[in-house]
Amino acid sequence: MFAKEVRSELRARVAVNAIGLFGLTTLVAVAYQIGPYQIHEQDRPHLLAALLWIILFFAALSGLQRVFVKEEDAHTAKTLRLAASPLAVWGGKLAFNVALLAALETFLVPLYCILMRMMVQGILPLIALLAVGCLAMAATATMVAAIIARAAGSGTLFAILAVPLMLPLLVMLIQGTRMAMTSPAWGDILPALQGVGALAGVTVVTSIYLFPVVWHD
Amino acid sequence: MIEKTTWSIWHWLLGAWMLVVVYGAFFYAPTAQGFVGESARIVFFHVPQAWVAVLAFCVNLWASLRYLARRDPLDDARAAAAARLGLVFCVLATLTGSLFAKVMWGEFWNWDPRQISIVILLLVYAAYFALREAVADEERRGGLAAAYAALAFVTMPFLVFVVPRIYFSLHPDTLINVRGEIDMDGRMLQVLLAALVGFTGVFIWLYTLEVRVARVLMARRRREENV
Structure with a gap:
């Protein structure tokens, strides 16, 4: 399933282009309007962490919803239901969304640090937070994408359903990034990391049970 | 008929309970320390x-x-x-x-x-x-x-x-x-505990009403489909 997703994406490159260009455009707009010098020193950790995750979050939203909608649009969903088990479909789509988000973070976070002069004290804790955050965001987005693919007006509905569900995650990620910027100690980032990890875990487990119901409904 | 009477008694009891809660909140409970005026009520x-x-x-x-x-x-x-x-x-x-x-x-x-x-x-x-x-x-x-x-x-x-x-x-x-x-x-x-019980009772009452309305609407729709 994952290989099929990658092959399909390499043919059209819709999600990669949407996520990459949205992220880059927003980053350029933020860097141009705010830049590294417009923020007071004491406000830097909080504002830079918040801006980073807002850019990542909305860039992710623009591309992650497509995984199931494209199957409905291309009328391939019925064939997929016959060809693969629900868990294989969900696992493949989740892995693809994780890969897409990881690629976005790999591309955007270093660029953001350079353009906004964001200094990170705890690089390893930040990488761990980005990895766990990537899984949590992709898991929620994949499940919501599966739900909205079966409803009318899926484009707008994805944002309506996914944004409130991801807000607690976003709050914890911003707090964790702020801590990683100011301290190299794992202990400071641990509460946020635990919260994000727990949310990722419960979302994955819930999705494993719920996806077959949504997929065959 | 018995069910209707039982429900009626429950509603009256709930109303009386909530009146006691309101009275207790304003006249029985003391003013809390560390809060502005009576805001803690x-x-x-x-x-x-x-x-x-x-x-x-x-x-x-x-x-x-x-x-x-x-x-x-x-x-x-x-x-x-x-x-x-x-x-x-x-x-x-x-x-x-x-x-x-x-x-x-x-x-x-x-x-x-x-x-x-x-x-x-x-x-x-x-x-x-x-x-x-x-x-x-x-x-x-x-x-x-x-x-x-x-x-x-x-x-x-x-x-x-x-x-x-x-x-x-x-x-x-x-x-x-x-x-x-x-x-x-x-x-x-x-x-506070009495209020928790009272509000839970209000929720159960409203929830039961909503479910009864839904049941009636479903029965009416089924009848219309059969006609």
Whole structure:
């Protein structure tokens, strides 16, 4: 399933282009309007962490919803239901969304640090937070994408359903990034990391049970 | 007939109980220390409203899982009724919390983590109704809404317990705090517990009414389909 997703994406490159260009455009707009010098020193950790995750979050939203909608649009969903088990479909789509988000973070976070002069004290804790955050965001987005693919007006509905569900995650990620910027100690980032990890875990487990119901409904 | 009489007695008892709660909140419970004026008395209404909102979302989850297991349209109606009441009590808890914030800290809205959490909770369950509106087919609507309800429910502990503890909060300690102790005068605690019982009774009454209306509407639709 994952290989099929990658092959399909390499043919059209819709999600990669949407996520990459949205992220880059927003980053350029933020860097141009705010830049590294417009923020007071004491406000830097909080504002830079918040801006980073807002850019990542909305860039992710623009591309992650497509995984199931494209199957409905291309009328391939019925064939997929016959060809693969629900868990294989969900696992493949989740892995693809994780890969897409990881690629976005790999591309955007270093660029953001350079353009906004964001200094990170705890690089390893930040990488761990980005990895766990990537899984949590992709898991929620994949499940919501599966739900909205079966409803009318899926484009707008994805944002309506996914944004409130991801807000607690976003709050914890911003707090964790702020801590990683100011301290190299794992202990400071641990509460946020635990919260994000727990949310990722419960979302994955819930999705494993719920996806077959949504997929065959 | 017996059932109708029993219900009637329960409603009268509930009304009397709520009158006692209101009287106790204003005249029996003493003034709390460390709060501006009589502002702490709002706890007898604000905490039960928040509790009922959480209870309603638990009922929503229970009915949603039941729908997924049995595919009975009445379970879907139960889930929707619980979510609707949960939203109403969530709004009431937000409003009473804002009144308390105005008296204590001078502003209705302070961007406190608990205020933000409850607004996110409102958005999550408002989205539940947006999803319901977007699906025309009844059975599919029930299934998708139930799946979303389960997904929404797992985020609730993070909103209620985790996020407010990550940031500094102006909000007074919750009833059962991190020390596992109840810091409340005995008479205040009595009134608060009575209010919790009373508001739970109000929720059960409203929920039962909503489910009965849904049952009547379903029966009418079935009759129309058969004609």
